[in-house]
Amino acid sequence: MAKGTITIADVAKASGVSKSAVSYALNGKPGVSEETRDKVLKLARSMGWKPNSAAKSLSDACTRSIGVVLMVADAEGFGSGLFAMDCLAGLSKAVDPRDYSIVLRMTAGGAAAACRIYGDWIASGKVDAHLILGVELGDPRLALFREHPEAKALFISQREITSGLPTLYSSDDEGARMVVRYLHGLGHRNIARIAGPEEYVHTLARDNATADECSKLGMRCTTLHGKYMAETGERLCNAILDFGHRPTAIICDTDTTAVGALHAALARGISVPEDFSIVAWDDSAACVSATPTLTALHRDVRAIGLKAGKMLLRMIDGETVGDEPEPPYRLVERASTGPVA
Amino acid sequence: MAKGTITIADVAKASGVSKSAVSYALNGKPGVSEETRDKVLKLARSMGWKPNSAAKSLSDACTRSIGVVLMVADAEGFGSGLFAMDCLAGLSKAVDPRDYSIVLRMTAGGAAAACRIYGDWIASGKVDAHLILGVELGDPRLALFREHPEAKALFISQREITSGLPTLYSSDDEGARMVVRYLHGLGHRNIARIAGPEEYVHTLARDNATADECSKLGMRCTTLHGKYMAETGERLCNAILDFGHRPTAIICDTDTTAVGALHAALARGISVPEDFSIVAWDDSAACVSATPTLTALHRDVRAIGLKAGKMLLRMIDGETVGDEPEPPYRLVERASTGPVA
DNA sequence: CTGAAAGCGCTTACAG
DNA sequence: CTGAAAGCGCTTACAG
Known part of the structure; x- marks a missing residue:
């Protein structure tokens, strides 16, 4: 972190109250007078204070991030990844209002490599929830998340292969x-x-x-x-x-x-x-x-990502989420189809 | 974080040494006998220990993540974002070996909204370095990073408009x-x-x-x-x-x-x-x-992302990074061009 | 080589 | 309403 970073202690000193008072004021919790709260808020704003992300995560056990690992093809075909991109855009839109970010990894190592990363995330508490794409038959990530029911994970996949795991299933x-x-x-x-x-x-x-x-x-x-x-x-x-x-x-x-x-x-x-x-x-x-x-x-891939994001937030809130269908496909009629002669 | 998460204290207890000894052993630092180190390492592995990400970030002031905010078009044109995707793939490839992740946000609010997010990241210490794409004339992000020289930031942009800020400039x-x-x-x-x-x-x-x-x-x-x-x-x-x-x-x-x-x-x-x-x-x-x-x-967009990632790592390591050119364009000759009749 | 201690910046019971 | 204190899990000087 940069030197100049200002902390809650600085704000406390400047406003002449304790760190806890500052914390309560900043978080809109009871325990401080309106007067104190106002003073602290103004001061914090003017000093440019923002809660240190790591400290907050450590103390409230909430990282405010969703983990996604994308499997990139070795072959650099055009457009590979377009689905993922749109999906992420939707996801981002869903979780932004809650101040969640996406933690992204990309791997050329296939499902096995992706599985390792998700495993690390589970063990290190790097993210609050996981989104899994591109599931394959016999994918090790299925076993991983079955072994870790405490980890919040949503699959975007065919319903048939993820049974028992929360899935946004394809149409x-x-x-x-x-x-x-x-x-x-x-x-x-x-x-x-x-x-x-x-x-x-x-x-x-x-x-x-x-x-x-x-x-x-x-x-x-x-x-x-x-x-x-x-x-x-x-x-x-x-x-x-x-x-x-x-x-x-x-x-x-x-x-x-x-x-x-x-x-x-x-x-x-x-x-x-x-x-x-x-x-x-x-x-x-x-x-x-x-x-x-x-x-x-x-198919409206952004809408899929958006729905996934909403489901993940519900899981983070402790709700039990089951399987839900993707928004349906839409047939766009153009010039390559016509009636039989 | 999940209940079952195992910490350094658990490993310490299990191996009968202090937490600091465990930390030294795990981080390959001197201060423990080889015997102790081996025992601790084995135990940690078998217990499935991984350092808690937030705790580590807080104590060593290193988040192991690179921040990128992408501006998505409201219009959902095909392929918008393809450049970004390939760029991220290259970035990921560059920073993966150092165990860095990408923290991603997407916004439809243009440069102003993006600027706000980068500003938050600077103040909250959310990321170790920033990558900035899609810079516009008079972009507020230029001013932001000029005001925060302590923030490590790399622009992928035209060289002309970012003068003074580290830039991977277009060809x-x-x-x-x-x-x-x-x-x-x-x-x-x-x-x-x-x-x-x-x-x-x-x-x-x-x-x-x-x-x-x-x-x-x-x-x-x-x-x-x-x-x-x-x-x-x-x-x-x-x-x-x-x-x-x-x-x-x-x-x-x-x-x-x-x-x-x-x-x-x-x-x-x-x-x-x-x-x-x-x-x-x-x-x-x-x-x-x-x-x-x-x-x-x-143009090989992945190569651009890869180069950006390497430059960012150098900045994180404290090196001063200047402007560098993108890998050159390549002309792919197909059927739409020919000699003048 | 090893352990007890302080610190990173925040939150949150707990006494005054 | 307010402050002193402990704790989140890790790192790192500091004494033994």
């Missing part, structure tokens, strides 16, 4: 059904999906919901899995177009693969959306920049 | 010249620029450098200013194409306006890059998704 199931119904409404009966890697829990959730909704509506759906890369979208789209029952529409799990799929279709002289409709899962600038612009499933 | 000047020279090499002599808003300092820096380099090379350049929106790019590009000396190439200050300009040109039946070359300033997924893909000026 992927609902989102998948929404897209299928939308395409059904346009007359599509034979569709395909370029899904993400099968390791991701949300991939499976989407797979399931899509298959289920399709069967309900009497639709046919072929699903291929692959990485979130443009080339993958291109390759898988070609595979789908080459193969037997050519679908009239395709759903891509991310904007990147959607753009790849679009290029593949256009390169073959297939017109979009006249002959072939494309829906992207993650809305983004890339969806707007593409020609034609891509219809996409949009 | 916009150099970047602008690089693009001009590149276009010159392709034979372009009459170019245009769709620049960002004139309020931004980097806009002016780019304006200046572009004009200067053009004059050196005997080139002509028309510059129009506008917001970072696709419609703006479209509108300004149309204005430029309608007007007198039609240029053979255009430089857009951001990927968004570049995509808008591209649409405008294509809509008129102008072929890119045969008749008209386009360069985007900020490389992004949108540049890759566009058809044709956009040549862009790319």
Whole structure:
């Protein structure tokens, strides 16, 4: 801390009362006359006093911070981290009014490294509550927080894998059904999906919901899995177009693969959306920049972060928080989808 | 802090020595026998002890955190914040090894709100050092940190406006010249620029450098200013194409306006890059998704954050840090630029 | 090498 | 209403 820092003792001396009187006055607690309180408050303000953060944390066992560790991809793909960013913006908005900050760590070491950091935070009392993103199947962080029920933690995840731990769960199931119904409404009966890697829990959730909704509506759906890369979208789209029952529409799990799929279709002289409709899962600038612009499933990530923040504050206040759903997806209709010819 | 938290006193009791001996042992300081040290270390580990973060900060006046306040746009444009995210990733990478965390706040209140937060941090000793981004002309944060030379702060900004304060300054000047020279090499002599808003300092820096380099090379350049929106790019590009000396190439200050300009040109039946070359300033997924893909000026934002982190650590160590340049831009050549017909 | 003590800046029962 | 005191968990001169 800087030399010049002024403490409660300085204020006490200046106002001629004891440190405890100053503390009571500053914290709006009873135990001081209004007169004294006024004098102290004015003096503290004019001296530029602010409570020392470490001292306050130590004495009241409250750090006023929320811990978040973000897993960054080694590959520096564009936009990786955009979800996280918006989520943090929402979180910040929720906790700001209570004077909470976010303590942030980023790691390229995956879930294991993240788990170590959360473990340190639990043991060192670095944060009052934890927010966990990007949970994987068999993620060690699940075990960590199960072993430490005293730690306040909220997962933003698929509900299926965090059972027993407070979770803000995704609406992927609902989102998948929404897209299928939308395409059904346009007359599509034979569709395909370029899904993400099968390791991701949300991939499976989407797979399931899509298959289920399709069967309900009497639709046919072929699903291929692959990485979130443009080339993958291109390759898988070609595979789908080459193969037997050519679908009239395709759903891509991310904007990147959607753009790849679009290029593949256009390169073959297939017109979009006249002959072939494309829906992207993650809305983004890339969806707007593409020609034609891509219809996409949009979610308000900031709203998710905001809700997470509110849930965390409730946990910090000692409330028991259960599972709650994310705000629903919204389908943004653009130029890449149309009725079946 | 949680009930079960174990402290140095617990370890002391368990190992039968004093608290100070435990502290010395744990911190690798002299003052304990090797035997005692070993015993204490083993015990501490097995008991799962970690130093309480607040207590440590209070006693050694070191918070092990770097403060960053991010200004978020009210408008939820895609990609806003991507720069910040990558920058934080680099920062995190730099400070992680020293066990530093990032304390993050986000505000929609602009520079004034950000300034208030930094001011609070200075007074409360919340962080050991501050990183400041998105500095504006007449930014109150400049005055704040000038008044508090004891606060360790690094600006990522244009060098021109932070004089006297440690700055990691942008290579916009150099970047602008690089693009001009590149276009010159392709034979372009009459170019245009769709620049960002004139309020931004980097806009002016780019304006200046572009004009200067053009004059050196005997080139002509028309510059129009506008917001970072696709419609703006479209509108300004149309204005430029309608007007007198039609240029053979255009430089857009951001990927968004570049995509808008591209649409405008294509809509008129102008072929890119045969008749008209386009360069985007900020490389992004949108540049890759566009058809044709956009040549862009790319900067390694993570490297910038990493360098900032290293500079901050040096400041924390008491070193005097001056101004240093960002890693240079790199021109990524794609399909939107070509030689003059 | 080791322990008792004071201190970091704040909060909060506890006596006057 | 007010002050002296103990405590949060750690570090660090200071005596033994």
